[in-house]
Amino acid sequence: MDDNQAVNALVRRCVSGDAAAWQEIVQQYHRRIYNICYRFSGSADDASDLAQEVFIKMYRTLSTFDTTRASFMTWVTTVTRNLLVDHFRKGKYDRITDSLDAAPGDQEDGLTFAERLEDKGLSPEARVRSQETQKLVHEALRRLSPELREAVILRDLQDMDYKDIAKVLNVPEGTVKSRINRGRTELARLLQRNYKQAN
Amino acid sequence: MAGEIHSEMQCNQVEALLAEILDGTLQGETLKGFETHQQSCASCRAMIDEARAGMNWLEALDEAEPPRNLVHNILAQTIGALPSEHAVVKPRGEGWLERLKGRLAPMFAPIATPRFAMSFGMAFFSITMLLGIAGFHFADVRHWDLSSKGIRRSYYEAQVRVMRYYENVRWVYEIESRVRDLRRAGAPDQNAQPQQQQEAPAPNPKNPSKSDNRRPGPQRQNYSRGNGEPVLATFPAVMLAAIPQARQNRRTA
Known part of the structure; x- marks a missing residue:
C-alpha cells in the first residue's frame, strides 16, 4: 500500500467517524499547514489561528474529498490556500509595500533592511543560515504580491511539483512557472539590490 | 531582451524554460541550445542568476516550528477531545502535578484570562470590604463554637435578639x-x-x-x-x- 492509498484509507476511516484517524491526519499535516500559513501571513499568531481554521474547514468538508481528482496533500493545500486568499481579500493580511530601505516597525534597532543584510559581513550561505537572515528573507517574502508569494511558497518551501501547484492555484502550469520565476527574481532583487547599495 | 534573436535559442524561450533550467531538468538539444545562448546573452545570464539567487534564499529558509498547543487546539475545536497520549509530545517522567495541570488547563482555559482574573479580584475585594464594614473578621472564625450545642445556642440567641x-x-x-x-x-x-x-x-x-x-x-x-x-x-x-x-x-x- 503506497502513501496515497494509506492516506485515502485514513480519510475514509475519518469520514466514517473514527476520531483516532482524524488525530492522525492532524498530526501528519499540522506542520505543513502551519508553515504555509506562517510564510503567507508573516505572523506566528495569525498562522496559528489560520491553521486552526483550516483544520476546522477540513473537518467539515472532509467528505467532499474526491480521491480520483487529486491527492489528499493537494486537497489539503488547496483548502489552506483558499482560506488564506479569503482572509487576504478581507484585508486582514494586507501586502506590505514598504521600501526595503525603511526601517521595519517591529525592529527597533534603527537599522534599515539593507543595513541589517550587510551587518553580518558573512558569505551568502552563512548569512542564510543565520537566524537574522532568516528573518530578513521572511520579511522580504511578505513584501511579494500574494500571487507570487503563494507560488514560491508552494514550490520552494513545500516542494510541490508544478502540476499540483497548478491544481491548487487553479491556473495553467505555464502561469505557475511564470509566477514562480517572477517571485524568485523579485525576492532576489529585494534582498540583493539593497545589499549591493549598502556596499 | 525578448527582441534579441540568437542562433540557438531566443531570450523569450529561455525565459519560458527558466523553471526547468533552475531545476536542472533540461536535456538534449534544448540544453545545448540554452547553453549556447547563455554564453552569448548577458541579460539572460543576469535573469537566471537573479532567479537562482531568489530560489536559494527561499530554499534556505528553515521550517517554522508550530506552537506546542496547536494540535490540542485543533482537536479541541473539531472533535472536542484531547489528543491521545501518543499524539502529545510530552517529556517522559513528568510528575503527577504536571499531569494534573495538563488535564486542568484545558478546562480552565476559557476563564484563565486577565479579564476574568481582574473581575474575580474585584469581586473578592468588594466582598472582603463589605464583610469588614459589617464587622465580620476572618480571625474570629477560630473562636466560633461549631459544636451542635453551640450552634443551637447561637441560633436561639439570635432568635431572642430578633x-x-x-x-x-x-x-x-x-x-x-x-x-x-x-x-x-x-x-x-x-x-x-x-x-x-x-x-x-x-x-x-x-x-x-x-x-x-x-x-x-x-x-x-x-x-x-x-x-x-x-x-x-x-x-x-x-x-x-x-x-x-x-x-x-x-x-x-
Whole structure:
C-alpha cells in the first residue's frame, strides 16, 4: 500500500467517524499547514489561528474529498490556500509595500533592511543560515504580491511539483512557472539590490 | 531582451524554460541550445542568476516550528477531545502535578484570562470590604463554637435578639397609638373621624374570622399625612390583649 492509498484509507476511516484517524491526519499535516500559513501571513499568531481554521474547514468538508481528482496533500493545500486568499481579500493580511530601505516597525534597532543584510559581513550561505537572515528573507517574502508569494511558497518551501501547484492555484502550469520565476527574481532583487547599495 | 534573436535559442524561450533550467531538468538539444545562448546573452545570464539567487534564499529558509498547543487546539475545536497520549509530545517522567495541570488547563482555559482574573479580584475585594464594614473578621472564625450545642445556642440567641428588637418596635407603635388616642379623646374632631377610620380601620367585631385571617398591623396602615397632622401607625387592641398571652406561651415553650 503506497502513501496515497494509506492516506485515502485514513480519510475514509475519518469520514466514517473514527476520531483516532482524524488525530492522525492532524498530526501528519499540522506542520505543513502551519508553515504555509506562517510564510503567507508573516505572523506566528495569525498562522496559528489560520491553521486552526483550516483544520476546522477540513473537518467539515472532509467528505467532499474526491480521491480520483487529486491527492489528499493537494486537497489539503488547496483548502489552506483558499482560506488564506479569503482572509487576504478581507484585508486582514494586507501586502506590505514598504521600501526595503525603511526601517521595519517591529525592529527597533534603527537599522534599515539593507543595513541589517550587510551587518553580518558573512558569505551568502552563512548569512542564510543565520537566524537574522532568516528573518530578513521572511520579511522580504511578505513584501511579494500574494500571487507570487503563494507560488514560491508552494514550490520552494513545500516542494510541490508544478502540476499540483497548478491544481491548487487553479491556473495553467505555464502561469505557475511564470509566477514562480517572477517571485524568485523579485525576492532576489529585494534582498540583493539593497545589499549591493549598502556596499 | 525578448527582441534579441540568437542562433540557438531566443531570450523569450529561455525565459519560458527558466523553471526547468533552475531545476536542472533540461536535456538534449534544448540544453545545448540554452547553453549556447547563455554564453552569448548577458541579460539572460543576469535573469537566471537573479532567479537562482531568489530560489536559494527561499530554499534556505528553515521550517517554522508550530506552537506546542496547536494540535490540542485543533482537536479541541473539531472533535472536542484531547489528543491521545501518543499524539502529545510530552517529556517522559513528568510528575503527577504536571499531569494534573495538563488535564486542568484545558478546562480552565476559557476563564484563565486577565479579564476574568481582574473581575474575580474585584469581586473578592468588594466582598472582603463589605464583610469588614459589617464587622465580620476572618480571625474570629477560630473562636466560633461549631459544636451542635453551640450552634443551637447561637441560633436561639439570635432568635431572642430578633424577637426583642421586633417587640421593641411594636411597643413604639403601641405607645404612639396610645398617645394619638389620648389626643383624640382630649380634642374630638368630627371631620377627622371618617378619615381616620378610613386610614386606620379597626378590626370588625361582626366578622372576627375574616379579621383573624388577615394580618392586622402596621403593614396595612396608610402612613401618608392627612390634614397636616402625622398619622401614626396603630396596633389593634385585640392584638395588644394577645401579646402577654403569646409571650407567656413562648416562655413556656
